[in-house]
Amino acid sequence: MFGAHGNWQYSIEPPMIYIKISGCFNREGVIAFTKEVFDDLAKLPPNSIEHAVINLADFELVTADSLEVAQAYFHGVKARGYKQVDYIQPNLIAQSLLENIWRESGMDVRYHASLQQYTQQYPEHIYVKNWL
Numbered sequence: 001m002f003g004a005h006g007n008w009q010y011s012i013e014p015p016m017i018y019i020k021i022s023g024c025f026n027r028e029g030v031i032a033f034t035k036e037v038f039d040d041l042a043k044l045p046p047n048s049i050e051h052a053v054i055n056l057a058d059f060e061l062v063t064a065d066s067l068e069v070a071q072a073y074f075h076g077v078k079a080r081g082y083k084q085v086d087y088i089q090p091n092l093i094a095q096s097l098l099e100n101i102w103r104e105s106g107m108d109v110r111y112h113a114s115l116q117q118y119t120q121q122y123p124e125h126i127y128v129k130n131w132l
Contacts, residue, residue: 004032015050022058047081057089
């Protein structure tokens, strides 16, 4: 078994979760990330989170074997009450992978070329600039 690769930070501020992903992820890294987030979200009442904002500006790539784990996590967020996911600054490869993962999920998924573009679209979330 390999050690977990990949870095993440997140802030849970119901009804939002802000996530910053960086580096390269392997399967173990995706599993560790999802476990940590699940553990923290389990402390909240059901369906407390409706919107995820994920900053991918420093994300590099994932291994092929981690995609299945990521897809299961992403599809599970809708069942847990999420209504929207916004990705900030995904590179072309990441956006293509995410589009395939979310295809036919029924989730409202949006991609933003920059943090500035995101905050222009959602000025009420301007404070996110300090965190992401």
